[in-house]
Amino acid sequence: MTTRREFLVLACGAASITAATAVKAQIDPNQQALRKAAMQEALRKVVGDVPVRRGRVKLELPPLVDNGNAVPLAVRVESPMTSADYVKAIHVFTEKNPLPGVVSVYLGPRAGRAGIATRIRIADSQTVTAIAQLSDGSFWSDSAEVVVTLSACLEEGLI
Amino acid sequence: MARAVVSLPAQAKRGEIIEIKTMAAHAMETGFRRTQLGELIPRDIIRRFVCAYNGAEIFRVDLHPAVAANPLIAFTTVATESGTIAFQWVGDNGYAVTETTSIRVE
């Protein structure tokens, strides 16, 4: 049974070639602006007024993902991880997903190395940001650009 | 049934940093998907993961719907002493899973 959406997609087969190249066009610009604001707010809740410096953090994501439903992500933070100098928390944010927060990791010197590997959902091609909070109260960050052709958070196909 | 799978060495040298990899069987329903009839499928996710080493919390993660289904959480810890390493996943609708492993540290 053809739904109206399926019919449009079929009929506009040619249009989808252009749509694929303009990958940033998936989420409506108003929606994008709202989500970006939500991310800034979430960031502010974690960081407060403290300036966030770039560096010490290494965020690894594949530049072109096979499928937005499960994108391997790894974060590492340079730190001796001693009781005097360690990473207290690592937060990962996105700017275009329906919600800005992805994971918040809480750790300490017993971790040995500051880092986490997991898999996340990416709704649209965007920048993902990782923020590390150190024991001395400073914040450091790194970001990575990801391109998605098969997005998460949208409806699935038929079985 | 395997609700979670945990992978780490059974023994280690004192002070050695060991790798721990965990996977939990969970759909991580985001709350943003709709059925074919347009009804919203309610959120149902794992919210928190905690690892405790002989009772002391050594690693904690707060998860959001952006974490993929059947979530992988991989991290490290220092092998300090022999004993039990416990893993706990807690989530919506009363979801709670615990796995424990033993480690021998020389």
Next chain:
Amino acid sequence: MSVRFGARPCLALAAVACILLDFAAAGAAAEIPLAERRSGYDFMGRETRMMQDDDATNPGMLWVFDGEALWNRKAGSAGRACSDCHGDARASMKGVSARYPAFDAARGRPVNLEQRINACRTERQKAPPLAFESRDLLALTAYVARQSRGLPIDIAIDERTRPFLDAGRETFYRRQGQLNLACTLCHNDNWGAKLAGNPIPQAHPTGYPLYRLEWQGLGSLQRRLRNCFVGIRAEPYAYGAPEFVDLELYLMWRARGMKIETPAVRP
């Protein structure tokens, strides 16, 4: 007219394919030379390959461990577990999935691994069959197929199985559905090319049941084939249909000699 490209990627891709391939006659090109065959593994990104390679991070293993528990659990009015007859699956099931679909003399036709497992359930365990695509059947199939990991696919074609192989081949080469596409047009003639940003694989079922990122779960070859049929706007066969098993037989024979990867991970 605005199009939500992300919403039905399969259909959008197929629509694009239809425009590109309309002029090609089905079956015009030869099959892929044996030495040029590549697993879908080779078309994935590095990180997805790493997900498959490490049992500790391969989400398909969650089903394999479930399957191991089911293997050892007594079932049915006969109160028998698989292990009661077959012992340790690591030994007894080694090489089995590499030979399926296989000819079943009682049924007079090939059956796939899922059907073979259900035959054991109903005839030996006196238990009800497991539904296709149910978690239990997927788990058992994944556990059994996992025991053949690394072994070459070894499908025996003789005078009994040849007619079914030919039927499967005919399906693979037949134009069908509203988009009038045949499997061969993409998977023999245009593998390696990009279809709306994603590479077209050769379509060898080396890793089934597999964890598909699109499904966010483990699924069978028939589930994937149903996706393909819907994608070209053809009526998909029901699960367990003989046409599907014939096509599975052909696809496995087409992949003969390639290594089993179950449980594979694919986009």
